Amino acid sequence: MRKNSWFLLVLLICSFVGLTGCATATGKEQEKPPQKVEQTQATEEQKEEAKKEVEDAPIDIPSIEEPAAVPVTVDVIDPAKDQVIRTIVPEVLGYGTDNKKYEQELSEWAKQIARGTDTEPGYDQRNIPDKLDENGNIIKGQPTIVLEEAELVDSILTVSKEGGEVELPLYITASGYEESEAATLDQVVLASYTTYFNPSVTGRNKNIELSAEAIDNVILGIGDHFSFNTTVGPSDEEHGYQPAQEIVNKKLVMGIGGGICQTSSTLFNAVDKLGVDYVEWHHHSLSVGYVPEGRDATVSYGGKDFRFLNTTGVPIMLNAIYDKNGKLIIEVRTSEENAKQIKQAV
Incomplete structure (x- = not known):
């Protein structure tokens, strides 16, 4: 009798456990389908594998090249036309390595544009006087224009280290009469x-x-x-x-x-x-x-x-x-x- 009672008691406990397990599984099935659980688990596994691969992979740091230095330039501007007539790169002409040569180059160029060449007129102009026509009306001539060469060279030298703009030092003198x-x-x-x-x-x-x-x-x-x-x-x-x-x-x-x-x-x-x-x-x-x-x-x-x-x-x-x-x-x-x-x- 006692053995039968223990047997019945064990059988009853297993039944309750089975019912509880079924209820729990059913609840989980309603909350999240098994397929999705399997997909989530697969994704997590993939993440772990990928993480492991990244951790095990050798670190390859790409080299960073420094940007090329922009050369210092000097823009020479014609104030009458408001336009750049020449862009000078001081380093190319010897600035910093042979400043004497650089200054000589600038002086020769200033002389050329001031006085002109055989084919191109310079900025320097003699005045052409006004005159009266037969009716007493004034026929306008042209004022005196002088490009100060030394002043131009000095101005370029001043900004050659850091670059910048320089206006041509043009001096215009009108006729001295009213x-x-x-x-x-x-x-x-x-x-x-x-x-x-x-x-x-x-x-x-x-x-x-x-x-x-x-x-x-x-x-x-x-x-x-x-x-x-x-x-x-x-x-x-x-x-x-x-x-x-x-x-x-x-x-x-x-x-x-x-x-x-x-x-x-x-x-x-x-x-x-x-x-x-x-x-x-x-x-x-x-x-x-x-x-x-x-x-x-x-x-x-x-x-x-x-x-x-x-x-x-x-x-x-x-x-x-x-x-x-x-x-x-x-x-x-x-x-x-x-x-x-x-x-x-x-």
């Missing part, structure tokens, strides 16, 4: 000179006439620079000049524009009475008959020039009077008020 004065500049003759020519020599006389017209009514302000060649321009066939005798290397030869030196020599003798400052002045290789010995001023477009500065202290105007009967008169005039100032100064 336009309101123009109408009165013919009131008083300050100085005058007359030369004579043979009226029958037509070619030469035409050249004198054309060059005289070119300088007639030219206005020179205080400190203005006058260049005969710049003002008159090319004395060639295209501009109406004709063949005539001229002096070349102590010989009389035929050439286009022969005779214009009589105009420049007559002008020299007129302005010389005012004590202007001469910038350029040349004699002929032979004596000429229209002015005294040593009182001539030879010119040749693209070559020798006659140049002076108006140092009278007042604006003046040139008058050239061509008389086809054989006379050329050049006068230097100014206003009555200006004439008084000159008289007081003397």
